Amino acid sequence: MSKYDIIVLGSGPGGYVTAIRASQLGFKTAVVEKESLGGICLNWGCIPTKALLKSAQVFDYLKHAEDYGLTVKDADKDFNAVVNRSRGVADGMSKGVQFLMKKNKIDVISGFGKVKVGKKVEVTDDKGDKTDYSADHIIIATGARARELPSLPIDGKKVIEYRKAMSLEKQPKKMIIVGSGAIGVEFGHFYNAMGTEVTIVEYLPHLVPVEDEDVSKQFERSFKKAGIKVMTNSEVLSVDTSGKGVKATVKTKKGEQVLEADILLSAVGIKTNIESIGLEDLGITVDRDRIIVNDFYQTNIPGYYAIGDVTPGPALAHVASAEGITCVEKIAGMDVEPIDYGNIPGCTYSTPEIASVGMTEKAAREKGYELKVGKFPFSASGKAKAAGTPDGFVKVIFDAKYGEWLGCHMIGAGVTDMIAEAVLGRKLETTGHEVLKAIHPHPTMSEAVMEAVADAYDEVIHL
The missing domain is CATH 3.50.50.60 (FAD/NAD(P)-binding domain)
Structure with missing residues (x-):
């Protein structure tokens, strides 16, 4: 029976990142994956959907070329080609994860993994053959799938x-x-x-x-x-x-x-992939479809951990990755601080895009904060107007007493690439005045953050 320091069940953005960090820290590591490296996010979620959305954006530009002084005749789409491009992007990214596994000397075990008593994992391959593996630490990162409602039975066709x-x-x-x-x-x-x-x-x-x-x-x-x-x-x-x-x-x-x-x-919504993976046999605590863990992702059974969508935190790829890194660094004995779940950015990649972090205005008021709220519309942004994307705004929420940046909410073109400023600012405990005095480049969409803060403090120039 093969012996490892760490075995990770699942190779999504939680699992494969966890395995790489574990290998970097000197652990002999293996990943168990029943389908494709990269998991749902890379193969059927985050990445291929963004490829579809990019095709939609380009097609929309072509349909509205006249708005930019251009003439495009007979612009049309090939739906199957759009889908094939998306699948090609996903396949390429999955191959990239394969490369990373080899580079970091991580063993990839193909099959369905089930945790067992005695710090073991039983893997059933596509032929039905079962093989046991053992590890000092077993990390469950099996992710989630689409939730099915009784009133909406999924038949895969209609x-x-x-x-x-x-x-x-x-x-x-x-x-x-x-x-x-x-x-x-x-x-x-x-x-x-x-x-x-x-x-x-x-x-x-x-x-x-x-x-x-x-x-x-x-x-x-x-x-x-x-x-x-x-x-x-x-x-x-x-x-x-x-x-x-x-x-x-x-x-x-x-x-x-x-x-x-x-x-x-x-x-x-989603349903976690925790059925038939051995949790009941081990007595691992589950509540409302999620595996219960402590601040460093240990379950109630020593040697068994869980990260990502199977745990109670936000079901987001970047959260799963951060949890996995935190988990293995704690196993390695490093001085690790728990993740601040109040500072997790959320992004939606439609048109318009949405990005947010921290409290909403309603939530902040319900907590009793006295607020300074600022908003800057992209219709007043030179960059947004020049780009033909004037819809949306940046909204910031500060505690009036201490200047703490409580929340930031954006809607508009490219805002998913802008929200990191607010995440970092909040991490560093910046105040509204510090954001306001940090010079933002002109002309950019990011100026709207500075302008929204200026609006909150009654110093806005361009409104």
Whole structure:
């Protein structure tokens, strides 16, 4: 039986990053993966969706070339070529992870991993053969999959989840999307940009409901302007797939109505991949579908750890990576501080993009803070106007008493690349005046951060 210092179950952005850091720290390391290196994020999530969205952006530019003084005749898309490009990007990234495994001398064990008593992992390969491996430390990073609601049974043909949505053989003429989190709205934007008639159904009062209310309202306006039908305060009661397409019965404030489409995409959250991996046999504590861990990702059973989507933290790729690094550095005896989950950035890559960190204005007021709130619209940004992307704004929230940067919320072109300034500023405990006095380059979209802070302190110049 092969013996390792660390075995990681799963090779997503949590698992493979964890394995690399473990190897860097001198641990003999192995990764168990039942499908493709890179996991869902790299193969079916973060990366290939961004490739689809880039194609949508280029196509949108072509359709609106006249706005930039250009003439483009007969611009059209090849849906299958767009999908194939996305798959090619994902395949290339997966090969990159293979290279990193070899470079860092990490053994890749193909098959389905199951944790066992005695710090062992049983791996079942594609032929059904089982092999046991042992390690001093076993880290579970098996991720999650699309959640399935009883009212929305996924058949993979007419009612689909995100994996199928990015690899359809034929572009649908009409699509219903249930759920308006990042997955729902990113696909909503992509298919709308490609020419599909899209309807988004959201149970809560606003699209992207975890965001600041001002952002949600702006986002809804932008989606409606783009021709997407938005139905909030609405619930899909049932679906009928017996006919040619799909019929969804939707409960709204005005009563029930039936929506018809070729495809319904269920984007109602995730379900962790913790079934049949041995947790019950070991007695590892699970609560509400998540493995319970301490600040350094140890489970209640010594020698067994869990990171990423299977734990109670935010189900985000960058969080999984950070958790894995923290976990193995603690195992190595390093002086490690716990992750600050109040300073995790969230990004949505639709058009417009959304990026946020920290508290919303509502949450900050509910906690009793006296606030200074500033907002700067991109319609007043020279760079945004020149780029033809004036929609959106930057909103900042500060504690009036001590100047603490409580939250930052952005919506507009390229904001997912801008939010790191707020994350770093908050990490370094910067104040509003320090941000204001940090000179930002002109003309850039990033100036809007400085201008929003200036607005909060009644020093704004360009409004």
